[in-house]
Amino acid sequence: MSPTILTALNLHKAYGPIQAVRGVDLHIQRGEIFGLLGPNGAGKTTLLHMLTGLIPPDQGEILFNGHLFTPEAMSLKATIGLVPQELALYPTLSAWDNLIFFGRIYGLRGRTLRHRVEAVLDLVSLRDRARDPIQTYSGGMKRRINIAAGLLHQPDILFLDEPTVGVDPQSRNAIFEAVEALNREGLTILYTTHYMEEAQRLCHRVAIMDEGRIIALDTPRRLIQEMGEGFIRVGVPADQQQAFVQHITPLMGVHDVIRQDGHLLVRLQEPLRTLPAIFQIATTHRIPITTLQILEPDLETVFLQLTGKALRE
Amino acid sequence: MNLAASIAQIWALTQKDLKILLRDRTGMIVLFAMPIMFILVMSVALQGMFDVGSADHPVKLLVVNLDQGALYLNQEEMHLGQAIVDALDGFDGLDIVTEIDGQPLTRERAEALIADGTYAMALVLPPDLTQQVIDAVSGSAPPAPITVTFITDPGASSQLTAPVLAASAATMNRTVAYAQAPYRIRLALEHAAAELPPEQRAWVAPIAKALIAELTTTYNLGDIGGESEIRIETETPASFQVEQLPTAVEQNVPGYAIFGVFFIVGVLASSILNEKETGTFRRLMAAPLPRSVLLLGKLLPYYLVNVIQVALMFAIGRLIFGMNLGHSPAAWLMITLATAATATGLGLLVAALGKTESQISGIATLLALTLAAIGGMMVPTFAMPPFMQQLAKISPHYWALQGYQDVIVRGLGWQAVLPETGVLLAFAVTFYAFAVWKFRFE
Structure with missing residues (x-):
């Protein structure tokens, strides 16, 4: 097992009466891509802000390479890179000027700085547009420069906060490839997202957050294997949903039923075996099934199973 | 770091x-x-947009009246300085200040008040103002301009100070002309008498005396204009180092x-x-x-x-x-x-x-x-x-x-x-x- 680069112990953070993070423990291994999954309001951003020194925890501690990390620990801050969810760039300046500026903030100078700027521009495939103002870029190009700015100082760990929000498919792929290339070179990455397919593709391990807590943490494959039961999404007229739920709940293999967006999400042990019985009940009780969708087990269904909520809520 | x-x-x-x-x-x-x-x-x-100097927003003018007065033709004391202050006080757009905290203004106090920005300008009437005016017309002293000092804060807008200066000059000239009128009339009568036969000259003196008495009492020095010898010098407070x-x-x-x-x-x-x-x-x-x-x-x-x-x-x-x-x-x-x-x-x-x-x-x-x-x-x-x-x-x-x-x-x-x-x-x-x-x- 790789050595731990980042350890979070019993982190708590509250904003007034709202407990944003409640007792989070994390151990990020050097060289892994670690996914932090959760719906909006789960506490991901607050946790990320604590891990990057933007805000201090109310309780608990953070260790980088075994050293206590606080917002004042400047030498440790020099070893982390943050790519905020916002396009944290100066739109009237060129990509080159932006990157030169952020590089200088990290103490880079002269030829070293120019080489690093060229290297990160190559990584995000935007060297030919380097002298154009950021405001002339597409959304995806801005996202790529946003990532490049976090890499200039060659951090030990990179925090990527929802890096593909509002990005076109081409830029999304470019970002995935850049993340994978960086990781192959040994960079540790903490990747927050609410797109489960991104987490499944990129992350070695994922932690699922809900209501300020980590409710599951493992590799995506193991999480799906261990918890990934099947779901079917059934469309039934609203006035007959209650009756339908009462009839199917006693069936063998039906774990529970969740109402979501006017549909019923039925968690099943083995969907294909249980489906005929469900159809039989609908026919017997003259309840029309308007739509039916079988959801393959994935991180989305894992999350549904754990919380009863959809990841994109 | x-x-x-x-x-x-x-x-x-x-x-x-x-x-x-x-x-x-x-x-x-x-x-x-x-x-x-x-x-x-x-x-x-x-230029000229400021509306200060109207009756609603009068301009404050410090007046240091040092004039000690002098005996006039009828052997009564005349105080031209006070006459000038009274005349200036009659302007709607001017607020004349001659005392501060119940004390008559001195030049030093006026300069200090301008230097500290409390007031913008002051008029200083010299101690011998009346005497100089009488001397000028009676010919008892060699002709010389009568100098009145106008002290101003150089920071004050000329749009504000220039009208005050002009009003002050006009008021002083008119007041001095009033004062000099009887003398000028007497001189004119004396000059006319010199042209008369000797036996008739004796009649002129009592007529002149009676006319002057009438002008100075009933008509308050008469209503005759004339050229003035008043000259206004504009200065800044002594504590300032202003060349112009x-x-x-x-x-x-x-x-x-x-x-x-x-x-x-x-x-x-x-x-x-x-x-x-x-x-x-x-x-x-x-x-x-x-x-x-x-x-x-x-x-x-x-x-x-x-x-x-x-x-x-x-x-x-x-x-x-x-x-x-x-x-x-x-x-x-x-x-x-x-x-x-x-x-x-x-x-x-x-x-x-x-x-x-x-x-x-x-x-x-x-x-x-x-x-x-x-x-x-x-x-x-x-x-x-x-x-x-x-x-x-x-x-x-x-x-x-x-x-x-x-x-x-x-x-x-x-x-x-x-x-x-x-x-x-x-x-x-x-x-x-x-x-x-x-x-x-x-």
């Missing part, structure tokens, strides 16, 4: 914001073109420059809000960059822009209008640096208080216009009602203007602007302290 690294970071932040500012043409127009326009156009276009009275440009450029400097408040506050909203502050806070360094680096470019702004305004005044810049570059620099510190401090405070662009824009515009108006940028403070004159002191604009006027129109040195510099720095420290207390990086 060592000092050299911090300085390098501050410089990187400064260069970045200067670049952004240079590319923001609208911002540059607000900061530079507008005050330049004020100087070039408004100085000329708004300031031009309109010298009076206006500092005001417009200060007005422009405080427009940095909105630009700076918006820039900070923008950094918060776009997340660049967040990115910078995750870097090995202490928050104090981040704030310093954020403020320094705006501070530099302010200093350049003021230098440019005064350079235009000097190069285009031949404006006098005073004798003390050090004093000018002290006021400029302190004013810029106050303006950037206020900008940080507005950034700390404003949560949205519209809030910041509203607060900044309100402060820029209100503080400018209160501080005497639009109407001179001495033309304001007394309570407004006191209120002016809560505006940093007032102290900045006083400082520049000390340097440029009063010709004073760096010691003289220490109070204004101190007050401006106190404003700056207060703004920074309150801003840092309320400031949130997120």
Whole structure:
């Protein structure tokens, strides 16, 4: 097992009466891509802000390479890179000027700085547009420069906060490839997202957050294997949903039923075996099934199973 | 984090914001073109716009009446000084002040009151005014002009002082003409009598005596005009080192420059809000960059822009209008640096208080216009009602203007602007302290 680069112990953070993070423990291994999954309001951003020194925890501690990390620990801050969810760039300046500026903030100078700027521009495939103002870029190009700015100082760990929000498919792929290339070179990455397919593709391990807590943490494959039961999404007229739920709940293999967006999400042990019985009940009780969708087990269904909520809520 | 690294970071932040500012043409127009326009156009276009001197807003004129009077033809004492004071008091637009705290004004007191900005001008009537007027017409003394002194604050607008000066001159000339009329009539009768046969000359003397008595009593010295020997010399208080009275440009450029400097408040506050909203502050806070360094680096470019702004305004005044810049570059620099510190401090405070662009824009515009108006940028403070004159002191604009006027129109040195510099720095420290207390990086 790789050595731990980042350890979070019993982190708590509250904003007034709202407990944003409640007792989070994390151990990020050097060289892994670690996914932090959760719906909006789960506490991901607050946790990320604590891990990057933007805000201090109310309780608990953070260790980088075994050293206590606080917002004042400047030498440790020099070893982390943050790519905020916002396009944290100066739109009237060129990509080159932006990157030169952020590089200088990290103490880079002269030829070293120019080489690093060229290297990160190559990584995000935007060297030919380097002298154009950021405001002339597409959304995806801005996202790529946003990532490049976090890499200039060659951090030990990179925090990527929802890096593909509002990005076109081409830029999304470019970002995935850049993340994978960086990781192959040994960079540790903490990747927050609410797109489960991104987490499944990129992350070695994922932690699922809900209501300020980590409710599951493992590799995506193991999480799906261990918890990934099947779901079917059934469309039934609203006035007959209650009756339908009462009839199917006693069936063998039906774990529970969740109402979501006017549909019923039925968690099943083995969907294909249980489906005929469900159809039989609908026919017997003259309840029309308007739509039916079988959801393959994935991180989305894992999350549904754990919380009863959809990841994109 | 060592000092050299911090300085390098501050410089990187400064260069970045200067670049952004240079590319923001609208911002540059607000900061530079507008005050330049004020100087070039408004100085000329708004001549005579001040409405002070009306019956509703009379101009205060100190009168130091030192005249001791003299015996007139009818052997009664005449006090021309008091007659002039009474005549001036009859003007609707003038408020004549001859006593302060129940004590008659002295020249020294009047100069001190002008030097400290309480009043703008004073008229000093000499002790032998009446005697000189009588001597001039009776021919008992060699002809010599009668000198009355008009003391003015060089910082006072000539649009204000010139009408007062003209009114004073006209009043004095008329009063003197009244006084001299009987003498002139007697001289004319004596001259006419010399032409008569000797036996008839004796009749003229009693007629002349009776006529003069009638003119001086019933008709109050008669109603006959005549040329006056009164000459008014305009001076500045002795504590000032003024070689010549300031031009309109010298009076206006500092005001417009200060007005422009405080427009940095909105630009700076918006820039900070923008950094918060776009997340660049967040990115910078995750870097090995202490928050104090981040704030310093954020403020320094705006501070530099302010200093350049003021230098440019005064350079235009000097190069285009031949404006006098005073004798003390050090004093000018002290006021400029302190004013810029106050303006950037206020900008940080507005950034700390404003949560949205519209809030910041509203607060900044309100402060820029209100503080400018209160501080005497639009109407001179001495033309304001007394309570407004006191209120002016809560505006940093007032102290900045006083400082520049000390340097440029009063010709004073760096010691003289220490109070204004101190007050401006106190404003700056207060703004920074309150801003840092309320400031949130997120």
